[in-house]
Amino acid sequence: MKLAGIKQPRYLSWRLAANIILVAILLPLVLVASRSFMLDTSNLRHITSNLLPLYLWNTSILVIGTSAITLIIGVATAWIVTVYDFPFRRKFEWLLILPLSIPTFINAIAYVGLTDYAGPIRIFLRWLNVDIYLDIMNHTGAILVMSLVLYPYVYITSRSAFLLQSASLIEVSRSLGQPMKKTFRKVVLPLAWPAIFAGLILVIMEVLNDYGVVSYFGIPTFTVGIFRSWLALGDLSTAVFLSMIVLIFVIVLLVIEFRANQKKRFSIDKAERSFKRLKPKKKWVAFAICFFPFLVGFIVPVCQLMWWFILAYSHDVWSHLLTLARNTALLGSLSSIIILLLSIVLAYTFRLVDKRGFKKTISKLPMLGYAMPGAVIAVGIIALVLIINPSLIYSGISALVFGYTVRFFAVGYGSIQSGFDKISRQIDDAAISLGSNSLRNLIRIHIPILKPVLMGSLIMVFVDVAKELPITLILRPFNYETLATNAFQYAKDEMAPRAASSSLLIIFASAVPVYYLNRILHRK
């Protein structure tokens, strides 16, 4: 709002801080891109003529498949848990998030281990004298393996959207004679769609980024192509070209999300939410729908890992486990706090300055790091460190934390930004008119209101860092191991049983914060 004679404050220091953050986050990405122009593109023709259609086809199938499954599981369970009353409902609220703690690659080896020749299912079948060859190393298998541990992204965002929706809206619709199903379809879903889509984008970016599962299952996707041209053919420019295709796709998605969010309207009311009671039979249907994803996304892989853990018990799987856990915890908390602080500054500045139209899309740019393969980001970081001070390489974990910040900025920033959007601007204006300033507003008003969102994003970044692999492998200092690198080492060496102890610890270390995440969500 502009009044004659009153100048809008310019917030120079906020702008300066925001610009520095933007540059720092985007610089590694720009450096990778610029490096690519220095090299030749002789392999580009080879890739485009022989492989591009294949990459496109495989990637599309995986993206569409995982999107469909995560949408169905995530939205259905979120809706049931929010609206209906059934046995163990309160437990499911957080149990359904737990699969998020399992890295996709670990889930893949667990399921392969479960179904292959030496796995318990086949052993049991042979005992019954009916041996059936179960092959999950294909498109369907990859889609399932990834969906089962990624659906919580959709679950979390859609549940918080359902919780924020005014309960009276549902009541109005019901009182006008609409059945629950129709209310859901006509009222609830359209209103919650932007939030659901935001979760879906995270799923899609994870799938686009996955290298572990697809390379193990022999499914050539864009990421496989990126690694092949960069590492095997030593051609970074072709690799960057392929990453750019992925990036453009992600930008399109972000623009769609952005448009959807513009139409979003919120009306938070404090009306006590009542849970719809179900008939005894239906109660158990609701229970089954919620239990199934938890069973196959968490209990089954964890049991397989436990079995492996027992098999490998006699080997030295214990030593250093404590150091590994400490390293993982340190990296996770450090990166999540840094991302949190930077996100607050950035999101708050964009709120103050209130850019519109095209300029506002700039506020989405830092999210691009999430769509880039970790290894490509690592190249950018190394290039940057070499420019600043070559002796910094391996001197500490700062390069590593920087890498995580670029890579996972979207995870924290996305939710914090939408959190800010939900706070009415009238509150800011009122506080300013009473003599407060922008910094004081942030500390005394916004941060307290946003506390649940902030805690939630801290935990999500922590879980992501604990699972991260390529950046950790390339940028870690000498002799530095984390739980993820240790698990990967054995898995890569085809000694899955010995990877079990550190995998279980990753899951445990992530499950504890997830439990608290729900308690925070619940307090809303």
Next chain:
Amino acid sequence: MRYIKLLLLTLTIACSGKSENKEESTASEDQVLNVYSHRHYDADKQAFERFTKETGIKINLVKAGADELINRLEMEGENSPADVLITVDAAKLNRAKAMGLLQSVDANTNNKEGFIDLDKNWYAITYRARVIAYDKEDVTVAELSTYEDLADEKWNDRILIRSSGSSYNQSLLSSIIYENGEEAASAWAKGIVENMAREPKGGDRDQIKAIASGIGDLAVVNTYYVGLLLNSDNSEEVKAGQRVGIYFPNQDGRGGHINISGVGVTKNAPNKANAVRFIEFLTSEEIQKFYAATSFEYPVHKDVSPDSTVAAWGEFKIDDLDYATNPDLLDQAIKIFDEAGWN
């Protein structure tokens, strides 16, 4: 106020994390060796610990894929802290050599002939053989002969092999290009794709388990993984391993294909003397015996014989590594794989 405290706490943690690492790296500045390694085995860890114990030289280790490490060495240039590069395939070492990332050093070793680079840019530590594992029930040894023969029609729908992303397969195809020319190699790759029992997927162990499941009859695998399978914690995996026989191909011709693990000293190694000591240590009789006993690999030392699991497969004629001296063959191999539709 609480937020300021939180901020301070964060900064303290950040600084303490950094200073901790600095102390580590400065503590023994004169006696260190910085290792970039693609090998990530427990045997290496123990061998390195023994090296430190005997020489007092501390080993700083970074483990990542060979290509990543080479790429990193190239980017770092003169500033690279690395002293040695270890890979699991000679072709990768030769690529590093061709890029000018390694230097020639004189190390006193008792390696078998052919297990040292001609220009002494790298020294082999161990090797594995890329062999044919066959279903003992469905295949007789008399039917088997060469890698080239695997493209023959009689093996239609019977061959199991992992994806072309595996450096072992890239190396094998490079040797075939070197031996038979690009056209024949291309025809071979297409023939193999025709004969595959399923799309290439999984690791080497998975191929043998697929034989046990009756999906195919032949698998091209690395002996190291067969050794692991036969000594697995899971008794069912051991059974799967026992179902297959090991055949060394091309014994009447150029010999069986092997993958060499080797170590090379980097061009700008800050601790060159330590690096040479390291090479001599890894190739010493004592450590070679240790490797043979713990990691199911073949030792390179003249007087050390392999472990009983490995020795049971018998001795074999080894293909020389001439193909590996031309790193361009790797690029060609990848393109041939892609054109043949070998994932």
